[in-house]
Amino acid sequence: MNRLWPTRMLRATFLVVAVAGVFWPAWAQSRGRATRGKQPPRKWSPTVLNAFFPDVRKAVGPGRPGGGVPMPPAAGGSPAGTAPSGGSAAGTEGQGWAKVISPEVLEDEIKSSITPLAEAVSTPSKFKSGRHRVARRLFSVDAVLLNIVAQYPGDVRFKRVAPALREVVARSGFNCKVNSDSAFQGAKRALELLQGAVRGEKIEAGSDVETTVPFPKAADRPPLMQRMEEAQQGKLSPWLASESEFKANAEKILHEAQLLAALARVIQDPEYEYGEDDTYLEYAKAMEKGSLDLVEAVKLNNYEQARKALAVVTQSCSDCHGDYRN
Numbered sequence: 495m496n497r498l499w500p501t502r503m504l505r506a507t508f509l510v511v512a513v514a515g516v517f518w519p520a521w522a523q524s525r526g527r528a529t530r531g532k533q534p535p536r537k538w539s540p541t542v543l544n545a546f547f548p549d550v551r552k553a554v555g556p557g558r559p560g561g562g563v564p565m566p567p568a569a570g571g572s573p574a575g576t577a578p579s580g581g582s583a584a585g586t587e588g589q590g591w592a593k594v595i596s597p598e599v600l601e602d603e604i605k606s607s608i609t610p611l612a613e614a615v616s617t618p619s620k621f622k623s624g625r626h627r628v629a630r631r632l633f634s635v636d637a638v639l640l641n642i643v644a645q646y647p648g649d650v651r652f653k654r655v656a657p658a659l660r661e662v663v664a665r666s667g668f669n670c671k672v673n674s675d676s677a678f679q680g681a682k683r684a685l686e687l688l689q690g691a692v693r694g695e696k697i698e699a700g701s702d703v704e705t706t707v708p709f710p711k712a713a714d715r716p717p718l719m720q721r722m723e724e725a726q727q728g729k730l731s732p733w734l735a736s737e738s739e740f741k742a743n744a745e746k747i748l749h750e751a752q753l754l755a756a757l758a759r760v761i762q763d764p765e766y767e768y769g770e771d772d773t774y775l776e777y778a779k780a781m782e783k784g785s786l787d788l789v790e791a792v793k794l795n796n797y798e799q800a801r802k803a804l805a806v807v808t809q810s811c812s813d814c815h816g817d818y819r820n
Contacts, residue, residue, distance in 0.1 A: 658699030
């Protein structure tokens, strides 16, 4: 028995050590947490504190880490006081147009031309008595808008028929320079196709029809300038004559300002006359920027900002007319 006692003692000691090895770390960890919980919070020096943002979300903006940050709506997607990226209209495709004019304005402007066009080409006598000029302006604007629609991002209204419809409408815009019988018949046909497009009818395009073309192939510049003058002098100026008018016509101002911005970009196409003249381009870009700033002011419901934006548009228009002629 005395010989077995040392062996039993060794086994008992080994067992105690093994059990302690299992439970000691857990006990020590819980003991440490309890001890740390009683300690006062550490005080950091101003040097360390200033290295961090008090609120990270205020510093980096909304959105999940690693994801895209949503941008607030602005004038065609551009922050106030900045011009959208891209140079001439010919080089502005896809997302570029989405920053200038909305799908709704494109659709509404094309649809709104149907009634005055129907009046202009209702009879040969009306057409030949001067309404051919009205038809020319309306067809010309529709043609460039359809050219924009054809390259607009996403599935916007008229996109599937835009190239084929643009070809017919553009041809009538060019032909309506004169009040001939053939111009009248072509205008009637173009109007019928426009009406069909509004109803959702399919329009067959020839194999040689290009998806998009340089804007001078869609319309002459003078009728576009006439529509721009109508927007600036005939509509925007009266609607911003007072704050009450501004608030009452906010939606209409948004439409006209976006259309004016788009047409100001269109006439920057280098294939137009003066399209590579630096002074002319400066005027056109100022008008585009002023129009987009006006859109932003309407969205912010800021009348004073809107008045300043319109003043830029008016000045650029006046300067351009003083140096150039349609």
